[in-house]
């Protein structure tokens with residue numbers, strides 16, 4: 106029941122307002138488009154796309170999603186979300202939800218980085234609660250098996266094509282060493298690195314992420330075109346240069362239905378862009394609050410009146 110025309114009377118310029126603030130932020134932060142895209146994912150997988158992720162831990166919010174393991178010292182871009190909200194409130198006070206701002210920011214970000222555009226469906230409302238334990242259990246971890254990741258996508262109504270297409274968001278942005286360094290020296294107790302890592306790529310990563318390092322060094326998820334949204338992510342998987350274990354598993358799990366989809370997206374950027382846009386719409390449809398459920402927050406970090 107979301108609609109692309111939801112704000113056409115009440116805030117007709119909302120898309121360009123969002124895009125303009127992101128363009129400003131890009132001047133000093135080339136990573137921001139990736140970070141904003143990830144926020145929509147981490148919101149939608151926990152209680153649906155309801156901006157539950159954005160609530161700070163304070164007052165009645167005793168266990169924020171921001172402080173959950175997948176987000177703590179990892180999810181970023183919250184300040185830019187606040188700047189977008191301020192700009193939107195200046196033009197259209199009290200009408201645009203923070204959940205819709207995350208959906209619009211993801212589309213604008215992908216588009217500004219050279220990826221596809223799509224009509225964002227709108228009309229989500231904002232939650233009154235956060236679900237930290239849900240964030241810990243529902244957001245995929247980068248060391249899980251493909252079967253587990255597939256199950257987590259399936260739990261929110263997303264299929265294998267959605268999984269492969271949405272993983273293509275790792276065409277931009279960064280990952281800290283601590284999220285993949287289990288692959289580099291002693292993979293699964295074998296005493297050897299992950300055999301599905303290209304040996305040249307492995308040496309580079311071993312140098313960037315030494316065994317006694319602190320694990321927070323940043324690495325490009327797609328070294329071949331770091332801030333550009335393209336299909337190089339899939340080409341990297343074909344040459345065993347997926348950064349996260351869960352990236353490489355899409356191509357290196359024997360017999361998996363994901364392999365032919367990776368091949369298709371590696372060979373055809375147009376098909377990847379179309380599939381990515383459709384899967385972002387699918388993800389954006391996960392369990393939204395609508396009608397008179399929830400509220401339109403005036404500050405994305407807090408429930409109204411708190």
Ligand code: HEM
Pocket residue numbers: 136138139140141142143146178179180181245246247248254271272274275277278279280281282284326349351
């Ligand atoms: C399939 C399961 C997925 C896993 C296991 C996963 C895991 C991760 C991890 C561990 C990082 C690095 C975080 C850090 O170093 O702080 C990351 C970054 C990122 N993820 Fe995913 N992710 C998945 C799917 C997705 C999806 C579906 C999207 C969006 C549609 C997405 C978008 C991103 C982006 C854009 C970044 C870079 C963020 C930045 O630079 O700030 N990921 N992901």
Ligand SMILES: [Ca+2]
Pocket residue numbers: 147148149150151152153154155156157158
């Ligand atoms: Ca949520």
